[in-house]
Amino acid sequence: MHADKVFKALGDPTRRKLLDLLCEKNGQTLGELCENLDMARQSATQHLGILEEANLVSTVRRGREKLHFINPVPLHEVYERWVRKFERQRLSLLHDLKKELEGG
Amino acid sequence: MHADKVFKALGDPTRRKLLDLLCEKNGQTLGELCENLDMARQSATQHLGILEEANLVSTVRRGREKLHFINPVPLHEVYERWVRKFERQRLSLLHDLKKELEGG
DNA sequence: TTGACATGCAGGTATTCGCCTGCATATTAT
DNA sequence: ATAATATGCAGGCGAATACCTGCATGTCAA
Helix, strand or coil, rough: CCHHHHHHHCCCHHHHHHHHHHHHHCEEEHHHHHHCCCCCCCHHHHHHHHHCCCEEEEEEECCCCCEEEEHHHHHHHHHHHHHHHHHHHHHHHHHHHHHHHHHC | CCCHHHHHHCCCHHHHHHHHHHHHCCEEEEHHCCCCCCCCHHHHHHHHHHHHHCCEEEEEEEEEEEEEEEECCCHHHHHHHHHHHHHHHHHHHHHHHHHHHHCC
Protein backbone atom coordinates (compact mmCIF):
# COMPACT_ATOMS: atom_id res chain seq x y z
CA MET A 1 0.00 0.00 0.00
CA HIS A 2 1.27 3.46 -0.86
CA ALA A 3 0.26 5.75 1.97
CA ASP A 4 1.68 8.67 0.07
CA LYS A 5 -0.56 8.34 -2.96
CA VAL A 6 -3.59 7.65 -0.81
CA PHE A 7 -3.08 10.69 1.42
CA LYS A 8 -2.23 12.92 -1.52
CA ALA A 9 -5.35 11.72 -3.32
CA LEU A 10 -7.47 12.53 -0.26
CA GLY A 11 -5.86 15.95 0.04
CA ASP A 12 -8.12 17.59 -2.50
CA PRO A 13 -11.77 18.56 -1.95
CA THR A 14 -12.82 17.63 -5.49
CA ARG A 15 -11.49 14.12 -5.07
CA ARG A 16 -13.15 13.70 -1.69
CA LYS A 17 -16.38 14.85 -3.30
CA LEU A 18 -15.94 12.27 -6.06
CA LEU A 19 -15.61 9.56 -3.42
CA ASP A 20 -18.71 10.92 -1.72
CA LEU A 21 -20.64 10.82 -4.98
CA LEU A 22 -19.54 7.23 -5.59
CA CYS A 23 -20.46 6.36 -2.04
CA GLU A 24 -24.01 7.52 -2.71
CA LYS A 25 -24.18 5.67 -6.00
CA ASN A 26 -21.41 3.33 -6.91
CA GLY A 27 -20.53 2.56 -10.52
CA GLN A 28 -21.18 5.98 -12.07
CA THR A 29 -19.82 7.00 -15.45
CA LEU A 30 -17.45 9.91 -16.00
CA GLY A 31 -20.29 11.96 -17.49
CA GLU A 32 -22.57 11.33 -14.53
CA LEU A 33 -19.87 12.36 -12.08
CA CYS A 34 -19.06 15.49 -14.07
CA GLU A 35 -22.63 16.76 -13.78
CA ASN A 36 -22.01 17.29 -10.07
CA LEU A 37 -18.61 18.91 -10.31
CA ASP A 38 -18.65 22.36 -11.92
CA MET A 39 -15.40 21.97 -13.83
CA ALA A 40 -14.35 20.77 -17.27
CA ARG A 41 -14.67 17.06 -17.97
CA GLN A 42 -10.92 16.79 -18.51
CA SER A 43 -10.20 18.15 -15.05
CA ALA A 44 -12.50 15.57 -13.52
CA THR A 45 -10.75 12.89 -15.57
CA GLN A 46 -7.45 13.95 -14.04
CA HIS A 47 -8.86 13.73 -10.53
CA LEU A 48 -10.31 10.30 -11.22
CA GLY A 49 -6.96 9.24 -12.61
CA ILE A 50 -5.29 10.22 -9.37
CA LEU A 51 -7.88 8.30 -7.36
CA GLU A 52 -7.29 5.30 -9.61
CA GLU A 53 -3.50 5.62 -9.21
CA ALA A 54 -4.04 5.54 -5.46
CA ASN A 55 -6.21 2.47 -5.96
CA LEU A 56 -9.13 4.20 -4.26
CA VAL A 57 -11.25 3.84 -7.39
CA SER A 58 -11.39 1.00 -9.90
CA THR A 59 -12.91 1.32 -13.32
CA VAL A 60 -14.62 -0.98 -15.78
CA ARG A 61 -15.25 -0.16 -19.40
CA ARG A 62 -18.71 -0.89 -20.71
CA GLY A 63 -18.98 0.04 -24.35
CA ARG A 64 -18.19 3.68 -24.72
CA GLU A 65 -18.77 4.30 -21.04
CA LYS A 66 -16.39 3.95 -18.11
CA LEU A 67 -17.85 2.91 -14.79
CA HIS A 68 -16.21 3.98 -11.52
CA PHE A 69 -16.29 1.97 -8.31
CA ILE A 70 -14.91 2.77 -4.89
CA ASN A 71 -12.25 0.43 -3.63
CA PRO A 72 -12.44 0.70 0.16
CA VAL A 73 -9.33 -1.40 0.83
CA PRO A 74 -6.60 1.30 0.74
CA LEU A 75 -8.59 3.61 3.00
CA HIS A 76 -9.05 0.78 5.44
CA GLU A 77 -5.35 0.02 5.35
CA VAL A 78 -4.44 3.67 5.89
CA TYR A 79 -6.66 3.66 8.91
CA GLU A 80 -5.33 0.37 10.25
CA ARG A 81 -1.65 1.05 9.76
CA TRP A 82 -1.58 4.77 10.35
CA VAL A 83 -4.48 6.38 12.12
CA ARG A 84 -4.92 3.66 14.74
CA LYS A 85 -1.34 4.10 15.86
CA PHE A 86 -2.17 7.59 17.06
CA GLU A 87 -5.60 6.57 18.20
CA ARG A 88 -4.05 4.08 20.63
CA GLN A 89 -1.99 6.83 22.25
CA ARG A 90 -4.64 9.48 21.87
CA LEU A 91 -5.39 10.11 25.51
CA SER A 92 -1.79 10.14 26.63
CA LEU A 93 -0.81 12.47 23.77
CA LEU A 94 -3.64 14.77 24.76
CA HIS A 95 -2.39 14.63 28.32
CA ASP A 96 1.14 15.67 27.27
CA LEU A 97 -0.26 18.63 25.40
CA LYS A 98 -2.66 19.76 28.11
CA LYS A 99 0.00 19.50 30.77
CA GLU A 100 2.47 21.55 28.76
CA LEU A 101 -0.08 24.22 27.89
CA GLU A 102 -0.84 24.58 31.59
CA GLY A 103 2.83 25.33 32.07
CA GLY A 104 3.86 21.89 33.34
CA MET B 1 -12.21 21.20 11.69
CA HIS B 2 -10.60 21.68 8.30
CA ALA B 3 -10.39 18.29 6.62
CA ASP B 4 -8.55 19.89 3.75
CA LYS B 5 -5.63 21.18 5.79
CA VAL B 6 -5.42 17.94 7.74
CA PHE B 7 -5.35 15.72 4.66
CA LYS B 8 -2.93 18.02 2.84
CA ALA B 9 -0.66 18.04 5.87
CA LEU B 10 -0.70 14.23 5.96
CA GLY B 11 0.02 14.08 2.24
CA ASP B 12 3.76 14.47 2.63
CA PRO B 13 6.17 11.81 3.85
CA THR B 14 8.36 14.25 5.77
CA ARG B 15 5.39 15.49 7.76
CA ARG B 16 4.20 11.97 8.50
CA LYS B 17 7.71 11.20 9.67
CA LEU B 18 7.64 14.24 11.95
CA LEU B 19 4.42 12.97 13.50
CA ASP B 20 6.02 9.56 13.92
CA LEU B 21 9.04 11.12 15.62
CA LEU B 22 6.78 13.06 17.97
CA CYS B 23 4.79 9.92 18.63
CA GLU B 24 7.94 8.21 19.84
CA LYS B 25 8.97 11.21 21.93
CA ASN B 26 6.53 14.01 22.37
CA GLY B 27 7.68 17.56 23.08
CA GLN B 28 10.86 17.62 20.97
CA THR B 29 12.57 20.83 19.92
CA LEU B 30 13.04 21.91 16.32
CA GLY B 31 16.73 21.05 16.52
CA GLU B 32 16.07 17.56 17.86
CA LEU B 33 13.58 16.86 15.09
CA CYS B 34 15.95 18.16 12.44
CA GLU B 35 18.62 15.66 13.41
CA ASN B 36 16.38 12.91 12.04
CA LEU B 37 15.37 14.60 8.81
CA ASP B 38 18.21 15.06 6.32
CA MET B 39 17.14 18.48 5.11
CA ALA B 40 17.86 22.09 6.04
CA ARG B 41 16.41 23.34 9.30
CA GLN B 42 14.34 25.91 7.46
CA SER B 43 12.62 23.23 5.41
CA ALA B 44 11.69 21.35 8.54
CA THR B 45 10.36 24.59 10.02
CA GLN B 46 8.06 24.93 7.03
CA HIS B 47 6.74 21.40 7.44
CA LEU B 48 6.16 21.94 11.14
CA GLY B 49 4.34 25.17 10.29
CA ILE B 50 1.99 23.27 8.02
CA LEU B 51 1.35 20.68 10.72
CA GLU B 52 0.66 23.51 13.15
CA GLU B 53 -1.70 25.21 10.67
CA ALA B 54 -3.60 21.93 10.44
CA ASN B 55 -3.65 21.85 14.22
CA LEU B 56 -1.94 18.47 14.23
CA VAL B 57 0.95 19.90 16.24
CA SER B 58 0.95 22.50 19.00
CA THR B 59 4.03 24.32 20.17
CA VAL B 60 5.22 25.86 23.39
CA ARG B 61 8.14 28.20 23.70
CA ARG B 62 10.59 27.50 26.46
CA GLY B 63 13.38 30.02 26.48
CA ARG B 64 15.16 29.90 23.19
CA GLU B 65 13.68 26.50 22.39
CA LYS B 66 10.37 25.58 20.83
CA LEU B 67 8.74 22.36 21.96
CA HIS B 68 6.44 20.42 19.63
CA PHE B 69 3.52 18.29 20.78
CA ILE B 70 1.13 16.13 18.78
CA ASN B 71 -2.49 17.16 18.94
CA PRO B 72 -4.45 13.98 18.23
CA VAL B 73 -7.85 15.68 18.03
CA PRO B 74 -7.97 16.62 14.32
CA LEU B 75 -6.89 13.16 13.26
CA HIS B 76 -9.59 11.66 15.42
CA GLU B 77 -12.16 14.01 13.92
CA VAL B 78 -11.08 13.26 10.37
CA TYR B 79 -11.53 9.60 11.14
CA GLU B 80 -14.90 10.07 12.82
CA ARG B 81 -16.43 12.38 10.26
CA TRP B 82 -14.80 11.06 7.12
CA VAL B 83 -13.21 7.66 7.19
CA ARG B 84 -15.92 5.92 9.22
CA LYS B 85 -18.49 6.79 6.60
CA PHE B 86 -16.68 4.53 4.13
CA GLU B 87 -15.82 2.03 6.79
CA ARG B 88 -19.52 1.50 7.48
CA GLN B 89 -20.19 0.60 3.85
CA ARG B 90 -16.92 -1.17 3.37
CA LEU B 91 -18.20 -4.65 2.73
CA SER B 92 -20.99 -3.63 0.40
CA LEU B 93 -18.63 -1.38 -1.57
CA LEU B 94 -16.22 -4.27 -1.89
CA HIS B 95 -19.10 -6.42 -3.06
CA ASP B 96 -20.02 -3.91 -5.81
CA LEU B 97 -16.47 -3.88 -7.05
CA LYS B 98 -15.95 -7.62 -6.96
CA LYS B 99 -19.22 -8.26 -8.73
CA GLU B 100 -18.39 -5.80 -11.51
CA LEU B 101 -14.89 -7.13 -12.00
CA GLU B 102 -16.35 -10.60 -12.43
CA GLY B 103 -18.43 -9.17 -15.25
CA GLY B 104 -21.69 -8.82 -13.36
C1' DT C 1 29.23 41.80 27.86
C1' DT C 2 30.31 38.71 24.52
C1' DG C 3 30.08 34.53 22.06
C1' DA C 4 27.54 30.38 21.18
C1' DC C 5 23.21 28.50 20.38
C1' DA C 6 18.07 28.04 18.91
C1' DT C 7 14.94 29.83 16.15
C1' DG C 8 12.65 33.44 12.79
C1' DC C 9 12.25 35.83 8.41
C1' DA C 10 12.97 37.05 3.39
C1' DG C 11 13.70 35.62 -1.03
C1' DG C 12 14.92 32.55 -4.95
C1' DT C 13 14.09 28.30 -7.83
C1' DA C 14 12.63 23.98 -9.88
C1' DT C 15 8.78 20.96 -9.76
C1' DT C 16 4.16 19.68 -9.18
C1' DC C 17 -0.82 20.75 -9.22
C1' DG C 18 -5.25 22.01 -10.83
C1' DC C 19 -7.40 24.02 -14.18
C1' DC C 20 -8.17 25.02 -19.00
C1' DT C 21 -8.69 24.57 -24.60
C1' DG C 22 -8.35 21.92 -28.80
C1' DC C 23 -8.36 17.91 -31.22
C1' DA C 24 -8.55 12.56 -31.73
C1' DT C 25 -10.71 8.18 -31.09
C1' DA C 26 -14.19 4.83 -30.12
C1' DT C 27 -19.00 3.46 -29.64
C1' DT C 28 -23.92 3.72 -30.29
C1' DA C 29 -28.21 5.13 -32.72
C1' DT C 30 -30.64 6.67 -36.87
C1' DA D 1 -22.86 5.66 -43.60
C1' DT D 2 -23.46 9.47 -40.65
C1' DA D 3 -24.30 11.99 -36.66
C1' DA D 4 -24.42 12.17 -31.85
C1' DT D 5 -22.33 10.61 -27.68
C1' DA D 6 -18.58 9.19 -24.26
C1' DT D 7 -14.14 9.23 -23.42
C1' DG D 8 -8.80 9.84 -24.39
C1' DC D 9 -4.67 12.57 -25.27
C1' DA D 10 -1.52 16.74 -25.74
C1' DG D 11 -0.11 20.94 -24.38
C1' DG D 12 -0.35 25.50 -21.88
C1' DC D 13 -0.57 28.40 -17.77
C1' DG D 14 -0.86 30.44 -13.20
C1' DA D 15 -0.51 29.07 -8.39
C1' DA D 16 1.17 26.29 -4.88
C1' DT D 17 4.85 23.21 -3.05
C1' DA D 18 9.25 21.77 -1.30
C1' DC D 19 13.51 22.65 -1.20
C1' DC D 20 17.41 25.94 -0.66
C1' DT D 21 20.79 30.23 0.98
C1' DG D 22 21.63 34.34 3.62
C1' DC D 23 20.86 37.20 7.25
C1' DA D 24 18.31 38.83 11.64
C1' DT D 25 16.65 38.17 16.27
C1' DG D 26 16.34 36.41 20.72
C1' DT D 27 18.30 33.64 24.74
C1' DC D 28 21.63 31.47 27.62
C1' DA D 29 26.30 30.81 29.63
C1' DA D 30 31.01 32.16 30.66
